[in-house]
Amino acid sequence: MRDYGMSEPVQEQLRRLMDGVGPGEDATPEMLSLNGIVKRYGEFSAVNGLDLTVPRGEIFGFLGPNGAGKTTTIRMVAGVLEPTEGSVVIGGYDLATHPMEAKSRIGYIPDRPYLYEKLSGGEFLRFVSGLWGKDEPASEDRADGLLEIFHLLEWKHELIESYSHGMRQKLLITSALIHQPELIVVDEPMVGLDPRSARILKDLFRVFVERGGTVFLSSHTLEVVEAVCDRIAIIREGGVIAQGTMDDLRTQVDSGGADLEEIFLKVTGNEDMAEVVAGLQESRF
Amino acid sequence: MSTRPSASVLWLLGPKVRSKFNRNKTDERRRFKWGLLGFVGLFFWTFIFGVIFRMLLYFRGTQGIGDLLAAKLLGIALLTFLMILLLSNVITALSTFFLSDDMELLVAAPVDSVQLYGARLVETIVDSSWMVALLAIPLLAAYGVVYAASWPFYALAVATIVPYLVLPAVVGSAFTLMLVNVFPARRTRDLLALIGLFAAAGVVALFRFLRPERLVRPEEFRDLVDFMAVLRTPTSPWLPNEWAAQSLMSQLTGGFDPFPFALLWTTAAAFFVIGSWLHLRLFPTGFTRAQEGAELRKGRPRSTKLEQLKWAAPATRQLVSKEIRVFFRDTTQWSQLILLAVLVVVYVYNIKVLPLYTGEQVSFFLINVVSFLNLGLAGFVVAAIAARFVFPGMSLEGRMMWLLRSSPLDVRSLFVTKYWVGTIPLLLIALPLIVVTNVILEATPLILGITTVSMVGVTLAMTALALGLGALYPNFETENVAEIPTSFGGLVFMMSAVSYLAVVVMLLAWPVNGLLQARFAGQTGGADLVPLVLGAGGALLVTLACVIVPLKAGIRRVRSLQ
Helix, strand or coil: CCCCCCCHHHHHHHHHHCCCCCCCCCCCCEEEEEEEEEEEECCEEEEEEEEEEEECCCEEEEECCCCCCHHHHHHHHCCCCCCCEEEEEECCEECCCCHHHHHCCEEEECCCCCCCCCCEHHHHHHHHHHHCCCCCHHHHHHHHHHHHHCCCHHHCCCEHHHCCHHHHHHHHHHHHHCCCCCEEEEECCCCCCCHHHHHHHHHHHHHHHHCCCEEEEECCCHHHHHHHCCEEEEEECCEEEEEECHHHHHHHHCCCCCCHHHHHHHHCCCHHHHHHHHHHHHHHC | CCCCCCCCHHHHHHHHHHHHHHHHHHCCCHHHHHHHHHHHHHHHHHHHHHHHHHHHHHHHHCCCCHHHHHHHHHHHHHHHHHHHHHHHHHHHHHHHHHHCCCHHHHHHCCCCHHHHHHHHHHHHHHHHHHHHHHHHHHHHHHHHHHCCCCHHHHHHHHHHHHHHHHHHHHHHHHHHHHHHHHCCHHHHHHHHHHHHHHHHHHHHHHHHHHCHHHHCCHHHCCCHHHHHHHHHCCCCCCCHHHHHHHHHHHHHCCCCCHHHHHHHHHHHHHHHHHHHHHHHHHHHHHHHHHHHHHHCCCCCCCCCHHHHCCCCCHHHHHHHHHHHHHHHHCHHHHHHHHHHHHHHHHHHHHHHHCCCCCCCCCCHHHHHHHHHHHHHHHHHHHHHHHHHHCCCHHHHHHHHHHHHHHCCCCHHHHHHHHHHHHHHHHHHHHHHHHHHHHHHCCCCHHHHHHHHHHHHHHHHHHHHHHHHHHHHCCCCCCCCHHHCCCCHHHHHHHHHHHHHHHHHHHHHHHHHHHHHHHHHCCCCCCCCHHHHHHHHHHHHHHHHHHHHHHHHHHHHHHHHCC
16 A cells, blocks of 8 residues: 555554455456547537546546636546447446446536435435445445545534535545445545545545456546546546556656656647746755 | 444434524524524414304304315315425425535435435425424314313324425425436526426416315305215325315214225325335435536626616616626525415415305495405515515524624615615516405405505515614524524514504504495595594604614614624
C-alpha cells in the first residue's frame, strides 16, 4: 500500500471492513467499459463518442476542465442518465439491457447529493442497504465500522439536518460502501472533508482496490488524483484527449518531470497558463 | 454473483413515512398544530355532513324519485372528485416521478421497476388525493346516516374509495410520463401550460356535461317522465364514478350489486398493470429528459426592462427583477398558475350559470345581495392565490437568506419589494375578476363601485397577511413549493384571511344594505349616515390593521432569524 502515514490500527480496521469485497467467480477482467457514448442535449453534445476501459483493481482518475462532460459521464456510468448513443458496460453487464445486475455492482457518490433531512444517519444507511438488497446485520456492522473510522458513530441517531457538510459527505461515502460494491463511482470525493477524513478516504480506496474493487473517480483536486490514481484520463469537449499512467501522460506531453497540474494545463490547451504557473513557482523558490 | 432481492414498495416508502414521523417528533408545537387542525377539520366535516344530510333528507321526502336524486348527487360528487383527482395527479406525478430530489439515489440503485412504480404511485396518490379522501368521509357518512346503513356499507365505502383513488393516479401519472417523453424537459413550462389548458377545458366540459343547474329547476323539463329519464341516465356508464355510485347505492337501497364493485377493482388492477408496463418502457428515457432541463438552458436569458427602472434604488430594482425572473423560471410555480387558472375559470363559470335570470324575475334586491356576496367569494379566490404565490415568498428565500442578511440591504426594503411584487399581479387578477363577475350579475353602478374599491383594500390586506404570516411560519427545508401553502402556517393564513373577509363583508353589508333599502324605497340622499361611517370606517381600520400588523411582525421575525 502507498503510505499516507495512516496509523496501522485504522488500516487494519479498513481491511477488516473490506472483507468480502472483490469480484465474483463470473467476473470479467474489465470492470467498466464505455463504448462510444454520446450524450446530446438538443443540438449541444456534452459527451462526444467517449471510449474508455477500466480494468478491475484500479483507481481510475477522470479529469477535465469545467463543462467538459465529466459529471454527465459519471451520471451515465451510475445509471442515472441514459446515453443518447453507445453503451455502458459494468462487470460484463450492459446498463441498458441488464440494469439490475449492473447497478447492483456500483456504489455511487454524487457531487451534489440529496439526503433525507428528516432521517437519522443510521436510518438512511439502513434504507440504502435495503435498496441494494443487503438489509442484514453484517451490513449494519460494516456501516458502524465505517462510521467509527470517520468519527461519526456518535451522530448515527441524529437527524441528517443537523450534520455539517463534511459529515454528510462521510455518511454518503459510508452509504456507497455498505453493500460491498465492485465499482465505486465518485464525483469530487474530497469536498468538505477535513485532512484526517481525506486521508482515510485515500486509504480506503487503496484497500478497496487491493481486494479487487475498482474506483472511477472524478476530481479537480489534482494533487489527490496524482497521489491515488493508477491511471488517468483527461477529457475535453466530451472526448478523451490523453490517457494512461502518470508516466504515460508525461511522455504524451513531452515533459519529463511534469506534475499533473502542468500536464493538465498543457493538454487542455492552456499552455500559456502552464508557463505562468511555472514562472510563479520558480520565483517562489 | 447471486441475484439480489430488490427493495419492496414498502421499503421504498420507508424514508417518507419515517421523515414524517421524525418531523412530527421534533416539532415542539405539534400539539397546538394538531389541535387546531383537528378543530378546523371537524368544523368543515360537520358543515359538509350537515349540508349533504339536509339535501338527502329533502330528497328522501320526495316520493318516487328520492333515491334517484340521491344516486345522481353521489354520481356528480364522485365525477367532480374524479376530475380534480386527474388534474392533481398529473401535476403531482411530475414532482414525485421526475423532479423529486431523491430520485437520483433510487434510479442509481438496483430497484425493480414495478416496485419503484408502485412506491411512487402510492406517494402520488397520498399527495394528490388526501383532500378528496377527507371530503369523501362526511359525504359518505351522510349517506350512511340518512339511509340508516350498518357497518357493511362503511366497509364497502372504504373498499370502493381505494380503487377509485388508484384509477386517476394511474391515468394521471401515465399522462405525465408520456408528455415528459414527448416534450424535451426544457419545454416543461409549455407542457404544463398544455395541461392547464386541458384542465380548464375539462372543468368547463364537466359542468356543461352535467348541467347541474337543470336538476334544481325541474320546471324546465316537459314533464316528470322527462325529468326522471335524466335522473336515470348515468353521467357516463364508462366512467368509474358511475360504478362507485351504483355499488354504494345498491348497498344502501337493499340489494348489493357486486358487478359495478368488481368492475371498479378489476379496472384498477388492469390499469395498474398497464401503468407499470408503461413505466418500465418509458420511465428511463423520461427521467433522463427531465434531468436535461436542469443542466442546460439554451440561449441568452432575456434581459428585463425592469432592470432599467431609473426611479428605483439599485437594490430594489434588482430585487424586483430577481423576484420576477425566479418566478417565471420556476416550473413548480407554473403548475400552480394552472391551478389558479382553473380556480378562476370555475369561479366565473359558476357566476355565469347562477339561475338568476330564468324562471320568474329575480328581485333587484337579490341580485345586489349576490353581487355583494361576490366580494366575499372573489376575496376568497384572492386569498387562495395569495396562499399559493405570496405566502411561500419568505420560505423560498430560505437558503439564500445568508446573502440577503449579509448584504447591506434592510429587511424592511426586502419586505416592501416582496409586498408590491405580490400585490400588483394580485390586483391585476382581482379587479378584472370583480368587475367581470359584477357585470355578468348586472349589478348597479353603486354596488360595482363599492365592491371595486373594497377589493383594492382586500387585496392589499391579503398580500400583507400572506407575506407576514409566511415569514412568521417559514418552511426553509421543503423541496416542493406546493407543500408550503398546505403547511400549518398556510392554514393559519387561510383562517386569518377568511376571518378578515367575513369581518369586512359584514361591516360593509350593514351600511350598503341601508343604502339599498333607502334607494329601493325611492328615498334619495336621506340614508342614515351613521352606519355608513361606522361600517366603512370599521372596514378601513380592520384593513389597515391587516396590512400593518402582519408586515411589522414579519419584519421583526426575519430580523431575529439566525
